[in-house]
Amino acid sequence: MSFTLTGSLPHRLSFQFQVPLVTIPKSSCNSIKVMTMATSINNDGDTSNPRKNIPHVLTVAGSDSGAGAGIQADLKACGALGVYCSTVITAVTAQNTIGVQGVHPVPESFVYEQLTSVLSDMQVDVVKTGMLPSIGVVKLLCQSLKEFPVQALVVDPVMISTSGDILADPSILIAFREELLPMADIVTPNLKEASALLGGMQLETIADMCSAAKSIHKLGPRCVLVKGGDLPAPVDAIDIFFDGEHCHELRASRIKTHNTHGTGCTLASCIAAELAKGSLMLPAVQVAKHFVETALDYSKDIEIGSGPQGPFDHFSKLRRSIYNSSVRRGFDPNDLLLYAITDSGMNKKWTRSITDAVKAAIEGGATIVQLREKDADTREFVELAKSCVEICRAHGVPLLINDRVDVALACNADGVHVGQSDMSPRIVRALLGSEKIIGVSCKTPEQALQAWADGADYIGCGGVFPTSTKANNITIGLSGLKTVCSASKLPVVAIGGINNGNARSVMEIGTPNLRGVAVVSALFDREFVSSETRKLHSVLMDVVSNK
Numbered sequence: 001m002s003f004t005l006t007g008s009l010p011h012r013l014s015f016q017f018q019v020p021l022v023t024i025p026k027s028s029c030n031s032i033k034v035m036t037m038a039t040s041i042n043n044d045g046d047t048s049n050p051r052k053n054i055p056h057v058l059t060v061a062g063s064d065s066g067a068g069a070g071i072q073a074d075l076k077a078c079g080a081l082g083v084y085c086s087t088v089i090t091a092v093t094a095q096n097t098i099g100v101q102g103v104h105p106v107p108e109s110f111v112y113e114q115l116t117s118v119l120s121d122m123q124v125d126v127v128k129t130g131m132l133p134s135i136g137v138v139k140l141l142c143q144s145l146k147e148f149p150v151q152a153l154v155v156d157p158v159m160i161s162t163s164g165d166i167l168a169d170p171s172i173l174i175a176f177r178e179e180l181l182p183m184a185d186i187v188t189p190n191l192k193e194a195s196a197l198l199g200g201m202q203l204e205t206i207a208d209m210c211s212a213a214k215s216i217h218k219l220g221p222r223c224v225l226v227k228g229g230d231l232p233a234p235v236d237a238i239d240i241f242f243d244g245e246h247c248h249e250l251r252a253s254r255i256k257t258h259n260t261h262g263t264g265c266t267l268a269s270c271i272a273a274e275l276a277k278g279s280l281m282l283p284a285v286q287v288a289k290h291f292v293e294t295a296l297d298y299s300k301d302i303e304i305g306s307g308p309q310g311p312f313d314h315f316s317k318l319r320r321s322i323y324n325s326s327v328r329r330g331f332d333p334n335d336l337l338l339y340a341i342t343d344s345g346m347n348k349k350w351t352r353s354i355t356d357a358v359k360a361a362i363e364g365g366a367t368i369v370q371l372r373e374k375d376a377d378t379r380e381f382v383e384l385a386k387s388c389v390e391i392c393r394a395h396g397v398p399l400l401i402n403d404r405v406d407v408a409l410a411c412n413a414d415g416v417h418v419g420q421s422d423m424s425p426r427i428v429r430a431l432l433g434s435e436k437i438i439g440v441s442c443k444t445p446e447q448a449l450q451a452w453a454d455g456a457d458y459i460g461c462g463g464v465f466p467t468s469t470k471a472n473n474i475t476i477g478l479s480g481l482k483t484v485c486s487a488s489k490l491p492v493v494a495i496g497g498i499n500n501g502n503a504r505s506v507m508e509i510g511t512p513n514l515r516g517v518a519v520v521s522a523l524f525d526r527e528f529v530s531s532e533t534r535k536l537h538s539v540l541m542d543v544v545s546n547k
């Protein structure tokens, strides 16, 4: 059930949800806390200067020493979404990427003491539960929630860890069914937990997940999310959301990674965080799912521990995509595949503007663009760069500026490419900050290592073949390119005289960090930029897909 508040709501924090639509929570049917939260007033009754209540989630869960799941995942998820998170610890586990080596439940009376400490003092908006090791703890939690009602209750019915270890006594099922689920606004079982809640029902298909969600709904929660992380591997990561009326299929691409420890805890915490900000349930679940998918994608290659199930990173690069989706998400070496570098002389010769040239290159499949203007006035260059940033950003293609850090700053480009005699990458990094992309031209292994030490993101290596763009440039050939790639700790893009005819020979030199080719004449000293780009793109895709 929902209703609309039409009065003026004071803003809590700048990122606070402002749409005045609030759902009456299940867990506080008898309370109007949800409204007092949204209209918090100073102690002296002055509404003109509202108290800055930060949205607040309390997690009641177990500690994971490896920090992939449990309380630690909850803290990170809430932190990443800008929500305060307090913690009531129900058990301490000795846990790592291999599994759970030990569980040490916190005495029930002390769990209750923690609950009372937090709930009696702080303005908790949403309670999220994870590992609840005993019936006694469930009962005490329900008692506390009745005493201190909150806006919403998110129940992650943790029973068995992803590694297969038991985290709650099976007798807990009775307490879940009879006490906790009837109070919950949402319950988020994975396939095994959904099956256990339903007395061992087989869950294999999406249709099974739908009927399980409906059956669990009958136990009393307002909404049910049956999570499909454990569906067989080629299937997308599909979750089923049931709101009492409709079953929604929520689909995300399945990230190929073994770093999935803590996905369930993170998902539930993100739902709680979004609810605390004022979101409705379905959008909260959608944001949460997107968060998990993005975090898994960013973390797919990180290695923490030697076991089969690694944790993922809740923060790295994520802030950018969450808080400013118009800003591209950091450096991806895959972007180096078809690197287009503009040349004003060539484009003038073919009577087209640089912006048209950039549009055409992107249309043909350029994966990154560098603006290289050796003669333009600074003001003209900045204006041109601003237009190109707009074009590139609309297509999700990064735009780098050759040499001119000031121009890159002025147009908020994605980064800068510098040569050996330009400003040192170390200074460029200090000026641009950690988020921007920095590339460095290198001919030798020593230069490549220096670029890495100076904080660059990639190197451009060449000239591989002779080129008219740089008349007196010494060429290093394919063997020189291979030597530099082998020494480089950074991804490499090859440059110099590369075209449709020789791109394959370059890409096949056999060093995995060679990620693409950079081209000028092969695209821009041609009549039809987009079709030339397309041809080169198909050569590159062919090489990459056969690797």
Ligand SMILES: Nc1ncnc2c1ncn2[C@@H]1O[C@H](COP(=O)(O)OP(=O)(O)O)[C@@H](O)[C@H]1O
Pocket: 162, 189, 190, 191, 227, 228, 229, 230, 237, 238, 239, 252, 253, 254, 255, 256, 257, 260, 262, 263, 264, 265, 267, 289, 292, 293, 296
């Ligand atoms: N490899 C993956 N790629 C994308 N999403 C995933 C992946 N594995 C799990 N998820 C998602 O993570 C969330 C948690 O699901 P799941 O892993 O099934 O829960 P639990 O951790 O409780 O076992 C779900 O939204 C699920 O779809």
Ligand SMILES: Cc1ncc(COP(=O)(O)O)c(N)n1
Pocket: 061, 062, 063, 064, 069, 070, 071, 093, 095, 130, 131, 158, 160, 161, 162, 167, 260, 261, 262, 263, 264, 265, 266
């Ligand atoms: C303390 C604790 N709580 C919960 C989980 C579940 O982890 P997952 O989210 O991977 O199922 C866990 N492994 N440890």
Ligand SMILES: [Mg+2]
Pocket: 162, 229, 260, 261, 262, 263, 264
């Ligand atoms: Mg999991």
